[in-house]
Amino acid sequence: MSLENLDIKTKQMKNKIIIILILLIASIKSQYALCQTQTNQVNTVQPKIMVIPYTKEGEDIRTILEQDVSRRIAITKIKEGFDGRGFTTVDFTAKLKAAKDNNVFTTESQTDIKTQIIQMSGADVYVQAEVSSLKTETGSSVTLVLTAYEASTGNSLSNKVGESGKFYTDDFGKLASKAVESCVADFLNVMQIKFTDIVNNGKSVIIDISFDANSTYKMSSEIGADKLPLSDQIEMWMEKNAFKNNYHIQGTTALKMIFDDVRIPLKDPANGNNYNPNKFALEIFKFFKGIGLQPTKDIKGSTIFITIK
Amino acid sequence: MQPKPTKILFSLFAIIFLFSCSNKSIPSSAKVNYLTSRDGTITMRAIGTGENQQAAIADAEKNAFEVLFFRGLPESEQKIALIGTNEIEEKQKHQTYFDKFYKDQRYKTFLMSSIPTGNATNIKGGSKSIAVDVKINVTALRKDLEQNNVIRKFGY
Numbered sequence: 001m002s003l004e005n006l007d008i009k010t011k012q013m014k015n016k017i018i019i020i021l022i023l024l025i026a027s028i029k030s031q032y033a034l035c036q037t038q039t040n041q042v043n044t045v046q047p048k049i050m051v052i053p054y055t056k057e058g059e060d061i062r063t064i065l066e067q068d069v070s071r072r073i074a075i076t077k078i079k080e081g082f083d084g085r086g087f088t089t090v091d092f093t094a095k096l097k098a099a100k101d102n103n104v105f106t107t108e109s110q111t112d113i114k115t116q117i118i119q120m121s122g123a124d125v126y127v128q129a130e131v132s133s134l135k136t137e138t139g140s141s142v143t144l145v146l147t148a149y150e151a152s153t154g155n156s157l158s159n160k161v162g163e164s165g166k167f168y169t170d171d172f173g174k175l176a177s178k179a180v181e182s183c184v185a186d187f188l189n190v191m192q193i194k195f196t197d198i199v200n201n202g203k204s205v206i207i208d209i210s211f212d213a214n215s216t217y218k219m220s221s222e223i224g225a226d227k228l229p230l231s232d233q234i235e236m237w238m239e240k241n242a243f244k245n246n247y248h249i250q251g252t253t254a255l256k257m258i259f260d261d262v263r264i265p266l267k268d269p270a271n272g273n274n275y276n277p278n279k280f281a282l283e284i285f286k287f288f289k290g291i292g293l294q295p296t297k298d299i300k301g302s303t304i305f306i307t308i309k
Numbered sequence: 310m311q312p313k314p315t316k317i318l319f320s321l322f323a324i325i326f327l328f329s330c331s332n333k334s335i336p337s338s339a340k341v342n343y344l345t346s347r348d349g350t351i352t353m354r355a356i357g358t359g360e361n362q363q364a365a366i367a368d369a370e371k372n373a374f375e376v377l378f379f380r381g382l383p384e385s386e387q388k389i390a391l392i393g394t395n396e397i398e399e400k401q402k403h404q405t406y407f408d409k410f411y412k413d414q415r416y417k418t419f420l421m422s423s424i425p426t427g428n429a430t431n432i433k434g435g436s437k438s439i440a441v442d443v444k445i446n447v448t449a450l451r452k453d454l455e456q457n458n459v460i461r462k463f464g465y
Contacts, residue, residue, distance in 0.1 A: 192461075
C-alpha cells in the first residue's frame, strides 16, 4: 500500500468518525431530553378557585343565598362551567356552613364575613357573580356580572357580562341559568389566557419589607461587604431573583420598601418541583442573613412580610 | 479528491436547515361564519372549494376546524383561537396530531353534522364551491386537544 493511499484512508476514517460523533451527540441529546420530560412529571399545584355571590353594602350574605334561588342557580351553573373544564372549585356554601358551625364570624359588617370566608377558604382566585333580575311589562330578564380576581394581589383575571334575554316568565332561576350559559365559556377562556401568562411569566407576589420598632437599621443604612444602602442591596437581589427580572417597586421610604408585583416561577428552575411564595420568602430570608441582618418572615397568601430586627 | 470534514459538516447543516424549513403551508383563506351554539357545540357556515362536491364539502369542514383552532369565531363562545394564532408553528409542533386529524380524517369524529346549504357551484378553473352548515362538538374537541398536549388543561 502506497503512502498516498494510506493518507486517503486515514482521511476517510477521520470523516467517518466525525459523522458518527455528530450522530452520537444528537442521539444522546434527544435521549437526555426524553429522560428530562419523564423525570419532570411533577403535578403542578393548581390555584384554589371559589365562586362567591356579590352582595351590596349591608346585605346579609347568608340570608341572600338562602332566600334567593336564582343566585344559587347562577353560582351552581358557574361551578358547572369549571367542572366541564375538569377543574374543581372550592364550594362557597359548604365553607359558609362550616364557618357558621365553627362560629368563625364576628359581629362585624357582612362585607367582612365575605372577606373572612375568602381568607378562611385559602382560595387563590375568587369569582364574583352579581345577579340582577328585572321584570317589566315587556318581559323578565336576568343580567349577570362575572368577575375573577387573584385574592392576594387583586389582579383581574376575567370579566364578562351575561344576559338572559327577555322572556314572559317568572322563572328567574331559569333566566339566571341562561345568563350564565351566555358568557361562562368565554369567561373561562379569558381566565385560561391569564393562567397561561402566569405559567409563562410567573405568579405575582407582594413583598413588604419593614423594620422592627427597636431596629437600628433604615433603608438608607449602608451594610454588607460593599457598604451599599440597604434599599439598593434589596433591589439588586430582586433584579437577579425575580422570575424573568419581572418586579415592580410600589415605593421606598426610610422604614419601608414595598414590591407590589414580583413574579416568581410556578416550578423551581433548579429541580422542577413546585415553587411557592414560602420558598421565595426563604430565599429572601437567606439573603438578609447573608448581609448580616436578623429578619423575620411572615407569609399570608401571596404576600410576604419581612421584618428586620 | 476526498471531501474535507468541514465540507461534510457544512453539507449536514445545510440538509438539516432545508428540512427544518420545509412543510410550511400557506394558510388557506376561510370563509366561516358563526350561526348558533348550544351546550358545548358550535354551528357555523363554512365555504369550501374542491375538484368535486365531496372535496368541496371536506374543504369546508376543514376550514371550520382551522378557524376554531387558529382564529376563533366572533359572536360565538369560542371568540379566542382554541390553540393559537400561529398556525404554522403550532402545526409543526404537533405534526403527528394534525396528520392524524386531517389525513386520517379523525376530524370527522368531532363533526356532529355537515349539511350543504345547496348544490355546489362552478368557479374559475373548473373547481366547485359549496356552503356547508358545520356543527362541531367543541367540548370533545377541547378535551382531545388537552389529552394530546396540544393545549394546556384549565388552570396552571
